[in-house]
Amino acid sequence: EIVRKVTDFFTGDQTLKGKRILVTAGPTKEALDPIRFFSNQSSGKMGYAIAAAAQRAGADVTLVTGAQLGDIKGVTTVHVTSAREMYDEVIRRYNGLDAVIKAAAVADYRPENVSASKIKKSDGPMMVKMVRNPDILKELGRQKVKQVLVGFAAETDDLEENALKKLESKHLDLLIANHASDSFGNDTNKVTFYFANGRKQVLERMPKPQIAEEILDALSGLFEMSDSK
């Protein structure tokens, strides 16, 4: 098994040949003014690792990313800043896709008002009204025809409960859950797979490129199930 995987890594086993896969990665940045923004700790490493592995496995890969980790050869990379830009770039490609793997940590909120010039500080406090960003994954679930949808949940509390809720409410095929402290900024992660059919798979801690391989193995399985229907 290990020998097979190592061989696959170098030669490419082309298990995803012909599949059109979109991967999202990194954080989004939500501007408050031309200098200040609201964001999150996502590094983009997981999404980049998935995009690279999918490309090696023969897929036609588009990476929509809020992180800038250096473009991957053979992967169409689209750089975005805000959640709304990411929403637009993902949704308009959705019809032509076989799968979306949403590894990005999209900001749930953005400042309602974006100042065109730098906000001058004053002595007192400042209230910032944050409004909800569009929910990309929810919209993908709603518009879903045949696409396989893979989401992530990084939580600090009640991980399994939140994961199962997200799996169902977003109509995902696979939800990859981890504790936020195990992942953000790290080169490794410790994740659990929750499948729509109720199966649960607990993975040990491993490097993100190896997790990417596990995710694509799971995705191949989901494609096989889907094709045999």
Add this chain to the structure above:
Amino acid sequence: EIVRKVTDFFTGDQTLKGKRILVTAGPTKEALDPIRFFSNQSSGKMGYAIAAAAQRAGADVTLVTGAQLGDIKGVTTVHVTSAREMYDEVIRRYNGLDAVIKAAAVADYRPENVSASKIKKSDGPMMVKMVRNPDILKELGRQKVKQVLVGFAAETDDLEENALKKLESKHLDLLIANHASDSFGNDTNKVTFYFANGRKQVLERMPKPQIAEEILDALSGLFEMSDSK
């Protein structure tokens, strides 16, 4: 003149030998919860370039940074996240310093309340109360004995007016001003020097390492003026 500078670059002209200089760099990040934060577009490139140039010129350099660009050989590097951490690290070293060059873009505000767990999103808007961070440069100006203080102003509007106000209110010896759009994320910048004695020096657009050399030339001049008093 050019030959001298090129030679100096490689051999080190040691004009700052024995001087203890603290440089701050990068943005600060102000947590809202374990995942989300407020920050700004500063890359840290200017501060790192100044620290490297000061080290080459023979100074004893400490870099306090919110950016992670790779430590510089011979420079004591202190990594911080928030404005309050940067404040603590700078202020407690101040007594022993000959100069502070404050190239960091310190967040003026932080969320008043930091949640220990990830804030669950809800359907409606979210109000975030931001409170003022301590003003590092103002405190340095207040506690100033003999130290030379160099600050930066990145503005979107009324650049000269804001620069002159900051120069005076923070008791700076030199204020380096630029338009925000000329600097953030760029490898070059277009700056103007405003000195406490009223002198103004407009520099053409140049790479940040070259601006760093110009700043240290100006600093050497300020040390000479100070020593001859």
